[in-house]
Amino acid sequence: xxxxxxxxxxxxxxxxxxxxxxxxxxxxxxxxxxxxxxxxxxxxxxxxxxxxxxxxxxxxxxxxxxxxxxxxxxxxxxxxxxxxxxxxxxxxxxxxxxxxxxxxxxxxxxxxxxxxxxxxxxxxxxxxxxxxxxxxxxxxxxxxxxxxxxxxxxxxxxxxxxxxxxxxxxxxxxxxxxxxxxxxxxxxxxxxxxxxxxxxxxxxxxxxxxxxxxxxxxxxxxxxxxxxxxxxxxxxxxxxxxxxxxxxxxxxxxxxxxxxxxxxxxxxxxxxxxxxxxxxxxxxxxxxxxxxxxxxxxxxxxxxxxxxxxxxxxxxxxxxxxxxx
Amino acid sequence: xxxxxxxxxxxxxxxxxxxxxxxxxxxxxxxxxxxxxxxxxxxxxxxxxxxxxxxxxxxxxxxxxxxxxxxxxxxxxxxxxxxxxxxxxxxxxxxxxxxxxxxxxxxxxxxxxxxxxxxxxxxxxxxxxxxxxxxxxxxxxxxxxxxxxxxxxxxxxxxxxxxxxxxxxxxxxxxxxxxxxxxxxxxxxxxxxxxxxxxxxxxxxxxxxxxxxxxxxxxxxxxxxxxxxxxxxxxxxxxxxxxxxxxxxxxxxxxxxxxxxxxxxxxxxxxxxxxxxxxxxxxxxxxxxxxxxxxxxxxxxxxxxxxxxxxxxxxxxxxxxxxxx
Numbered sequence: 001x002x003x004x005x006x007x008x009x010x011x012x013x014x015x016x017x018x019x020x021x022x023x024x025x026x027x028x029x030x031x032x033x034x035x036x037x038x039x040x041x042x043x044x045x046x047x048x049x050x051x052x053x054x055x056x057x058x059x060x061x062x063x064x065x066x067x068x069x070x071x072x073x074x075x076x077x078x079x080x081x082x083x084x085x086x087x088x089x090x091x092x093x094x095x096x097x098x099x100x101x102x103x104x105x106x107x108x109x110x111x112x113x114x115x116x117x118x119x120x121x122x123x124x125x126x127x128x129x130x131x132x133x134x135x136x137x138x139x140x141x142x143x144x145x146x147x148x149x150x151x152x153x154x155x156x157x158x159x160x161x162x163x164x165x166x167x168x169x170x171x172x173x174x175x176x177x178x179x180x181x182x183x184x185x186x187x188x189x190x191x192x193x194x195x196x197x198x199x200x201x202x203x204x205x206x207x208x209x210x211x212x213x214x215x216x217x218x219x220x221x222x223x224x225x226x227x228x229x230x231x232x233x234x235x236x237x238x239x240x241x242x243x244x245x246x247x248x249x250x251x252x253x254x255x256x257x258x259x260x261x262x263x264x265x266x267x268x269x270x271x272x273x274x275x276x277x278x279x280x281x282x283x284x285x286x287x288x289x290x291x292x293x294x295x296x297x298x299x300x301x302x303x304x305x306x307x308x309x310x311x312x313x314x315x316x317x318x319x320x321x322x323x324x325x
Numbered sequence: 326x327x328x329x330x331x332x333x334x335x336x337x338x339x340x341x342x343x344x345x346x347x348x349x350x351x352x353x354x355x356x357x358x359x360x361x362x363x364x365x366x367x368x369x370x371x372x373x374x375x376x377x378x379x380x381x382x383x384x385x386x387x388x389x390x391x392x393x394x395x396x397x398x399x400x401x402x403x404x405x406x407x408x409x410x411x412x413x414x415x416x417x418x419x420x421x422x423x424x425x426x427x428x429x430x431x432x433x434x435x436x437x438x439x440x441x442x443x444x445x446x447x448x449x450x451x452x453x454x455x456x457x458x459x460x461x462x463x464x465x466x467x468x469x470x471x472x473x474x475x476x477x478x479x480x481x482x483x484x485x486x487x488x489x490x491x492x493x494x495x496x497x498x499x500x501x502x503x504x505x506x507x508x509x510x511x512x513x514x515x516x517x518x519x520x521x522x523x524x525x526x527x528x529x530x531x532x533x534x535x536x537x538x539x540x541x542x543x544x545x546x547x548x549x550x551x552x553x554x555x556x557x558x559x560x561x562x563x564x565x566x567x568x569x570x571x572x573x574x575x576x577x578x579x580x581x582x583x584x585x586x587x588x589x590x591x592x593x594x595x596x597x598x599x600x601x602x603x604x605x606x607x608x609x610x611x612x613x614x615x616x617x618x619x620x621x622x623x624x625x626x627x628x629x630x631x632x633x634x635x636x637x638x639x640x641x642x643x644x645x646x647x648x649x650x
Contacts, residue, residue: 055518055524058526132566176526178526185567185570186570189570193380199380199571200569200570200571201383201501201503201526201527201568201569201570201571202526203570207567210563210566210567211559211563212559212560212561212562212563212585212589218592219562219585219588219589219592221562221563221566234536234537235537236537237537237544237546238535238536238537238546241457241535241546242510242532242535242553243526243568244525244526245510245511245514245525245526245528246524246525246526260537260544263544264537264544267543267544
């Protein structure tokens with residue numbers, strides 16, 4: 001009797017508040033928003049033929065260019081360069097060695113010219129050779145002080161308000177939200193819980209080799225310079241399989257690096273929703289797609305158009321871009 | 326006002342039901358049980374100096390010998406051998422090749438004599454070369470039909486009732502429960518949700534290499550024969566770091582394979598609880614420790630005694646062993 005009363009009151013409270021609030025206020029009332037809401041309704045309403053049990057409501061989100069900005073280059077690269085400059089005092093040999101020389105001189109073109117091999121060296125030297133705790137602290141300090149070269153904003157303020165609302169909306173509807181990023185897992189975990197509401201155990205990303213060691217009688221996890229896993233392109237479904245072990249029913253990305261994740265999601269047995277964020281807003285953010293050196297969106301855009309995946313037109317679909325502060 | 330009423334009624338209901346039910350009925354009223362309850366109380370009571378926020382209540386459990394039995398050998402090896410025999414028709418060359426020859430002839434000693442290299446061949450041939458979906462189906466079929474050679478029980482009925490209660494008790498107290506096993510992640514995921522209440526995304530284990538491929542226009546994850554990661558011994562803290570990204574405050578194991586996981590847990594900044602299941606019951610299960618070829622418990626037992634970790638004496642601490650049916 002008491003339990004029934006509680007149930008009744010809870011239902012009243014929930015339906016009242018649901019009727020009052022738009023869960024996606026930063027999304028304009030366009031077809032994009034309506035398609036998201038219609039999908040969520042169709043998989044959560046118990047009478048729906050597309051109903052999906054809560055434990056299977058897995059949603060995966062790319063990070064760079066999907067949850068936060070990625071121009072002029074991936075923020076992780078900016079962190080790596082700042083960190084190399086910080087560590088350069090202990091490495092006088094870097095003055096004559098690429099890509100370190102270019103990093104120290106602030107020559108982005110030189111850094112890019114060092115190619116994939118150069119970038120791997122940079123990642124190894126800036127992310128490896130420290131304990132996991134030391135690395136987290138370095139990232140955390142960087143976020144506290146570094147500012148974006150064009151907007152002057154803290155990097156964690158360059159996350160997209162509409163996507164924050166989308167994450168919260170999905171969670172309120174029983175979804176478990178994951179990040180599945182080509183970026184480094186240990187870097188994203190430093191801010192994902194505070195900023196996105198996504199706990200470390202729901203972050204999938206690229207990683208370095210790691211070892212367990214005793215130092216002065218205390219165990220530590222040491223990040224090694226070698227790459228363990230690249231969670232990008234065909235690596236994304238593999239990373240999803242490895243970490244989540246269940247196919248998403250909702251996946252969001254913005255580039256060809258997300259193409260296979262969206263394919264994998266769309267090929268599931270039940271209902272699915274694939275979203276691509278298309279950067280079309282050079283006023284409030286940046287406009288780029290097929291020819292961009294970061295966040296190149298080409299083949300995935302073609303497939304989205306062919307298969308009717310939802311493409312966010314940032315300029316028209318979003319009422320605001322960066323997160324409210 | 327309505328909200329306050331609900332809160333009040335909820336508190337009444339919860340405290341009433343808590344007073345009525347023992348959450349660990351298969352645990353005898355010994356020091357072991359009392360130490361578990363005291364720890365959980367100390368980290369969940371908001372007025373406690375050891376209070377831990379819910380998002381940091383990470384609990385990790387070994388599987389073989391901790392959540393289910395592991396004698397006469399790891400159940401995964403029994404699956405592998407059954408599967409090799411099933412696949413042998415397509416591999417006439419196995420008749421003259423170890424360890425396959427011994428497997429086909431049912432010669433366990435011969436299998437063991439093939440050493441680590443032989444076991445890796447066995448794992449590669451029995452677990453690799455199929456899609457992840459095909460593998461899950463093979464495991465699922467095996468669980469439906471295979472029976473333990475000594476007890477005649479289904480393998481999923483050889484899980485420990487007291488540990489099921491412990492998992493549920495921790496979850497009811499805001500813990501997130503994970504499996505961290507040396508066994509194969511894709512095998513455990515087939516039954517972990519149904520049997521342990523642990524979803525696939527909370528299973529950490531050893532894995533094979535995997536690739537993403539298109540077959541007849543459909544994307545698949547293919548399990549390759551090569552080993553990707555061994556989640557055992559020093560690999561366990563690494564696997565925890567990689568998958569969970571947060572240090573456990575509660576860890577349970579039963580062998581030296583869990584030693585580093587327990588060390589890592591105990592070395593955290595805040596309160597922690599380390600549990601070792603000691604197999605002391607040759608009547609209801611098996612009795613073994615320092616000299617066993619599976620589940621060898623030697624160094625971890627010494628450290629448990631030195632550091633006051635809780636050691637379950639299966640014979641005296643558990644009122645029942647295998648799960649209620």
